[in-house]
Amino acid sequence: MSETIILCKDVNKWFGNFQALKGVDMEVEKGEVIVIFGPSGSGKSTFIRTINRLEEHQQGTIIVDGIELTHDVRNIAAIRSEIGMVFQQFNLFPHLSVLQNITLAPIWVRKWPKEKAEEVARQLLERVGIPEQAEKFPANLSGGQQQRVAIARALAMQPKIMLFDEPTSALDPEMIKEVLDVMVELAKSGMTMLVVTHEMGFARAVADRMFFFDEGLVVESGTPDDIFKNPKEDRTKLFLSQILTH
Amino acid sequence: MSSTEGRLAKNNKPPASLGLLEWIRRNLFNNLINSALTIVSLALLFVIGRAVIVWVFFVADWRPIYSNPLIFMVGQYPREQIWRVGVSLFLVSFLTGVSWGRWRGIMRSFAMLLAGGYVVLTLLPVGGLMGSLTFRLFFIGNVAVIYLGFLLGTRTFVTGAWVLIGWLVSLLAIPVLLRGWGESGAIPIVDTTMWGGLMVTLLLAVGGILLSFPIGVLLALGRKSSLPIIRIFSTAIIEMVRGVPLVTILFMSSIILALFLPPELRIDRLVRALLGMTLFSAAYTAENVRGGLAAVTEGQIEAARAVGLNNFQTTLLIVLPQALRAVIPAIVGQFIALFKDTTLAIIVAINELLNIGKSVLQSDVEYLQLQFEIYIFVAAIFWVFSYLMSFASRRLETALGVGTR
Numbered sequence: 001m002s003e004t005i006i007l008c009k010d011v012n013k014w015f016g017n018f019q020a021l022k023g024v025d026m027e028v029e030k031g032e033v034i035v036i037f038g039p040s041g042s043g044k045s046t047f048i049r050t051i052n053r054l055e056e057h058q059q060g061t062i063i064v065d066g067i068e069l070t071h072d073v074r075n076i077a078a079i080r081s082e083i084g085m086v087f088q089q090f091n092l093f094p095h096l097s098v099l100q101n102i103t104l105a106p107i108w109v110r111k112w113p114k115e116k117a118e119e120v121a122r123q124l125l126e127r128v129g130i131p132e133q134a135e136k137f138p139a140n141l142s143g144g145q146q147q148r149v150a151i152a153r154a155l156a157m158q159p160k161i162m163l164f165d166e167p168t169s170a171l172d173p174e175m176i177k178e179v180l181d182v183m184v185e186l187a188k189s190g191m192t193m194l195v196v197t198h199e200m201g202f203a204r205a206v207a208d209r210m211f212f213f214d215e216g217l218v219v220e221s222g223t224p225d226d227i228f229k230n231p232k233e234d235r236t237k238l239f240l241s242q243i244l245t246h
Numbered sequence: 247m248s249s250t251e252g253r254l255a256k257n258n259k260p261p262a263s264l265g266l267l268e269w270i271r272r273n274l275f276n277n278l279i280n281s282a283l284t285i286v287s288l289a290l291l292f293v294i295g296r297a298v299i300v301w302v303f304f305v306a307d308w309r310p311i312y313s314n315p316l317i318f319m320v321g322q323y324p325r326e327q328i329w330r331v332g333v334s335l336f337l338v339s340f341l342t343g344v345s346w347g348r349w350r351g352i353m354r355s356f357a358m359l360l361a362g363g364y365v366v367l368t369l370l371p372v373g374g375l376m377g378s379l380t381f382r383l384f385f386i387g388n389v390a391v392i393y394l395g396f397l398l399g400t401r402t403f404v405t406g407a408w409v410l411i412g413w414l415v416s417l418l419a420i421p422v423l424l425r426g427w428g429e430s431g432a433i434p435i436v437d438t439t440m441w442g443g444l445m446v447t448l449l450l451a452v453g454g455i456l457l458s459f460p461i462g463v464l465l466a467l468g469r470k471s472s473l474p475i476i477r478i479f480s481t482a483i484i485e486m487v488r489g490v491p492l493v494t495i496l497f498m499s500s501i502i503l504a505l506f507l508p509p510e511l512r513i514d515r516l517v518r519a520l521l522g523m524t525l526f527s528a529a530y531t532a533e534n535v536r537g538g539l540a541a542v543t544e545g546q547i548e549a550a551r552a553v554g555l556n557n558f559q560t561t562l563l564i565v566l567p568q569a570l571r572a573v574i575p576a577i578v579g580q581f582i583a584l585f586k587d588t589t590l591a592i593i594v595a596i597n598e599l600l601n602i603g604k605s606v607l608q609s610d611v612e613y614l615q616l617q618f619e620i621y622i623f624v625a626a627i628f629w630v631f632s633y634l635m636s637f638a639s640r641r642l643e644t645a646l647g648v649g650t651r
Contacts, residue, residue, distance in 0.1 A: 054548050081554040091549035095567045095646075104563065105553035137647070157553060 002029040005065055005161060005192055006051060012059035013046060020046045021057065022216040028194065030160075033187045035203040035224075036196045038213035039239060044196045047213070048163045051194065052083045065160060081109055084154025088166040090146045092138040092153070098125070099134045102153045110157065117156070124152040128182050144175030148182055155186075162186065164195040198243055204228065212236045308371045310606050310613045311623050315372035315381055317606060318623075321442015321597045327426075330433070331445060332384060334420045336391050339364075341412055343392035347399020348409050352645040357396065359634050361389045366630055417456070421449075438516040442597030444627065450520055450598065451585040457524040458584070459577075462531025463570075467561065469532065470539055480532070487529035492590055496522045500594040519591045527584045534576040538569030571646050578639035582632045600624055 006028040013021040020043045028034055036044045049055040050062060053069055053076050062069040064079050093101050102124060103117035112120075125131045128148040130141075138146055147167055154162060164183065168176045180202050187193055187206040197203070203210055204224050211221045212233070220227070220236045231237045264272065274284040311318065320331050339360065346357035364385040372378050398404060424441070426433040441449075468480030487495065499522030500515060507513065513521075542565050550560040570577070589600040597605070603624040607617050 052552055054551065077554065077556065080552060083552075085549075085552040087545060087549065087552075089545050091543075091545040093546065093549070093564055093568075095571065105555060108559050108563065109554040153553065 002031075004028070005030045006194075007063040008051075008060070009062075010060040011047070011050060011057045011062060013043075013050060013055060013057050020216055021050070023060070024216075024218055026211065026218070028192065030192055031190045032208045033191075033193045033206050034195065035207040035210045036194065036213060037198055037200075037203070037210065037239075037243075038219075042213040043216040044211075044213040045165050048165055048194050048196055051161075051163060052080050052085055054085075081105075081157055082159055083161045083163060084157060084159035085163045086147065086150050086154055086165065086167045088169050090138070090143070090150045090170070092146055092150055094138050096137075097134070098130075098136055098138065098141070098149050101138065101149060102156045105153070106156050121152070121156060124155050125149075127155075127185075128152050129178070142175060143171045144178045147171065147175075147179045151179075151182055151186070161192045161194070164193065164197065166196050166198075168197065168199055200228075200240075200244060212239065214239070306619050306622075307616055308619060308623075310610075310616055310620050312371050312373040314606050314609075315370065315377070318443050318599065318602055320445045321602055322440040323442070323445070324436060324440065327434070327436055330423050330426070330436075334423060335388060337416050337420065339388040339391040340395040341409070341416055343395020343397075344399035344404065344409055344412070345395075346392070347396040347401075348404055348406060352642055355641040355645075356638060357392055359638055361392055363630070363634060364388045438514050441516065443602045444599050446516070446591075446597060447585075447588050447599040448631075449516070450523060450588040450591060450596075451581075453520050454523040454527050454584050454588070455581050457520075458527035458531055461524065461528035463535050463566070465528060465532035466535035466539060469536060484529045484532050487525055488533070492523070492526050492587055493593055495526050496590060496594050498522070499525070515594070516596060519594055519596050523584060523587065523591070526587075527580060530580050530583075531577060534573045534580055535569060537576065538571075538573035539565065541572045542568045574639055574643050574646070578635060578642075582635050585632060585635065586628060599627060 004027055006026065008024055008026040011021050011024040012019070024047055036048065038044050046055055050057045051064060065082055067075050067079055069075060069079060096104065099118060099121055102121035103114065106112045106117040106120065107114060122131060122134060125134055128151055130145050130148055133141060133145060138149065141149065168179050171179060180199060183202065184206055207224050209221060210224055210227045212219045214235055220231065220233045227236065231240060275281040320328060323331060342357050342360050346353045368382045368385045372381050424436065425438070426435045428434060465480045465484055468476045469484060471477045496519060500518045503518060546564055546568065547560060550564040555563065588598050591598050592601040603620045607613050607620050
């Protein structure tokens with residue numbers, strides 16, 4: 001018996017008069033890996049950002065781990081400490097060392113003692129493959145290393161869900177693999193993941209389900225087998241042919 | 247294939263650096279026009295430099311400074327009570343030394359700067375065998391106290407928290423010690439009308455900087471606040487103060503404020519001037535900090551929120567450190583301006599350094615023709631302190647890695 005960890009019903013979001021999300025429904029079970037893809041401006045980033053309320057949805061319901069996202073700040077704080085997020089532009093804190101980047105939230109939000117936070121941080125750096133970079137500053141790391149630090153920083157809060165917003169789009173080609181390897185390992189460890197990406201190799205390898213977004217709608221969803229071998233919608237077929245052939 | 251490997255394996259050395267003569271030839275005499283410019287510039291430098299040296303050492307009459315070193319330092323502060331000024335300065339030197347020992351890094355630069363300042367003061371042309379000797383010994387003693395503080399600061403039982411408490415207590419205690427209490431006794435009251443000279447200039451500047459910085463940061467944050475009342479209030483203060491000359495603010499704080507307050511609540515003259523300068527400087531600091539806040543990207547704030555930090559933690563731990571680091575040069579520039587603006591306190595009859603210079607000038611008929619010497623001396627003191635501040639600013643930028651992280 002699996003349990004639902006994210007439930008989105010009829011989620012709507014406007015930027016001024018522009019409707020970015022037009023009634024998105026999604027139900028994610030614990031441990032599932034979801035890949036969200038689609039053309040730029042289709043609302044996929046906006047959608048995953050509503051899940052930890054970096055964007056506020058204006059209509060519909062979002063329930064994460066049994067807590068409904070409303071204006072109640074306590075709910076938002078509770079949900080944010082359950083959800084880790086990795087950004088396209090890494091967004092590491094440039095004035096803090098790698099170790100400080102990772103230990104900041106555990107020390108200030110979870111109130112862990114510094115020693116415990118640092119021990120966990122070093123284990124996480126080991127896990128993402130860069131234990132020797134702990135004392136450096138973000139500007140001295142390559143893009144791939146920075147993104148792996150960002151993953152470690154998100155994992156340090158021991159989240160139940162990880163959101164990835166185009167984690168490899170800002171990386172040089174030779175660095176994409178090192179980040180994807182970490183994500184594959186994470187997926188196999190049973191983490192619930194929502195990943196906005198165009199890395200179809202990653203989707204094939206670990207995704208349980210895929211969602212194709214266009215113009216603020218979920219056009220089509222299904223298992224990677226369904227989507228790759230047997231897409232039903234013309235728009236899905238067209239988009240896949242564009243990103244798979246080049 | 248093998249040639250590629252050969253190139254990869256070979257560790258090429260960078261070209262050797264130029265020798266001095268070669269550097270001069272390439273940069274100063276590389277063509278006819280540059281050679282001519284170099285020669286003309288050198289000649290000009292020589293003429294000006296010679297004129298300055300001749301004037302300073304042979305022409306200028308430094309008697310006004312030679313005979314009045316204490317007036318320039320502390321004004322009319324009673325000579326038998328002057329040890330209180332000395333103790334205050336020893337305290338600052340000591341704590342600077344302890345901070346250097348405790349934290350090293352940038353504190354070392356500050357300690358060195360302070361020691362450098364003392365050395366400059368010992369070189370002043372001051373007169374009277376005994377007077378001159380105690381004057382110089384006192385400043386050399388301060389250098390020694392910095393070093394003693396350093397030795398203590400390196401001990402492990404001196405924790406950062408204790409050093410901070412020491413600073414806080416001292417900064418509150420020094421004005422009390424200088425002012426004193428009771429009519430008689432060991433530490434009688436010395437009214438602030440008796441204070442003067444470099445001491446008052448530094449008190450106004452240091453007090454103004456220490457008070458205006460936190461107020462400025464709060465005003466800048468207030469101006470960016472999402473709460474309308476705080477935003478409007480902060481914006482109103484900043485724009486009102488920035489739209490008024492400092493002289494006007496000093497007049498208002500020292501004269502008009504007194505009219506509105508009940509007579510039994512008389513705020514000290516010097517404190518009123520300090521409050522005026524603080525308010526003025528805070529408004530400008532706020533605008534500088536606001537520039538720094540704008541330089542922190544939205545992504546930083548989102549990342550802080552995403553890891554669960556609340557608004558207060560995000561501001562304190564993520565936004566402010568980056569914002570302030572970006573605007574160190576602008577803020578230090580503002581502090582140097584504040585330091586020089588202390589001269590405007592002259593209009594509310596505060597005997598700061600420039601005013602003292604004027605008093606010395608008028609104190610003796612023989613001095614009346616020596617105004618050039620007196621004002622050059624005052625200007626030189628202002629220059630030395632301003633330069634030390636901008637030097638410290640650059641050290642701070644390097645230490646915090648501005649532009650490299």
